[in-house]
Amino acid sequence: MGGFALRHKRPIRMTPQRTTILEAVRQIHGHPTADEVYERVRRVLPRVSLGTVYRNLEILAQEGMIQKIESGASQKRYDGNPSAHHHLRCLRCGRLEDAPLKRPLEAMEALAETQGYEVFGFLLEFVGICPACLGGEDSGGNGRRSN
Amino acid sequence: MGGFALRHKRPIRMTPQRTTILEAVRQIHGHPTADEVYERVRRVLPRVSLGTVYRNLEILAQEGMIQKIESGASQKRYDGNPSAHHHLRCLRCGRLEDAPLKRPLEAMEALAETQGYEVFGFLLEFVGICPACLGGEDSGGNGRRSN
DNA sequence: ATAACTGCAAATCATTTGCAGGGGC
């Protein structure tokens, strides 16, 4: 859950920057912020710009190669694992870890034992297209939306 | 879900601004943004500042009187219903509606029929305190955290 | 060749914060 790609395919070019950014997201443990990716990429390509990192994280997420995690914090995080799984965030330090994919209430209990968290609750949000938008213009056009 | 209050109680004073802001959140259909609340409050109290609206939305959420919804969008939204329920967001227009509280996968199917949405997926994030933070300093002090 | 892509810097934009005065309790 994260990249709900709607984009009309455009040729995507694998530049050194893009490749390095993808690797960085995959290599960094946890779920890096754009800045953390930037720091890491700079070790290899000292001249990349933060703007490029943002642009590529967005594109990689839309291509389904990574996940963009936008829930519950002001800073977005990225995840090299594009398959469905959920997260566990610490209210104090902001740490973000993977959570086992189970039913929410069962999982909440399991989490305390398994990972030593004190779990207060969870955020659940469904994402889709509303009837009004479905009725109006067709799927064409923009693609980049929301958030 | 939403207000995971951790705050040490401080006396909370019901000023006209705070009262009006609370009413606005309750009255506005859907799930207003801070700006929408501001607009509405201004009709009654033309001199309120946007800063005051933000401060009070935060406090009301921490008191558990409203919910602060921070998932999946750059603009936070607020919800006059403080009890547990989930949401359904449109990728195109950003509309945010209530979703029935069921198991995610069942709910996804139900949503298409019930509300006419085309549902792509869902965001699920657990929120709590990680072992490191639990180990370190006790619960004392700040209260205001994360995001 | 020709889009896509990049670096750079400036722009956005929601949200937060410092401050000095004001008003609930």
Place this chain on the structure above:
DNA sequence: GCCCCTGCAAATGATTTGCAGTTAT
């Protein structure tokens, strides 16, 4: 009377974008 609360304005900070030059395909 105390301290919480307010309006105002400035600050913050993550993310985005315009532009002119570069490069992958």
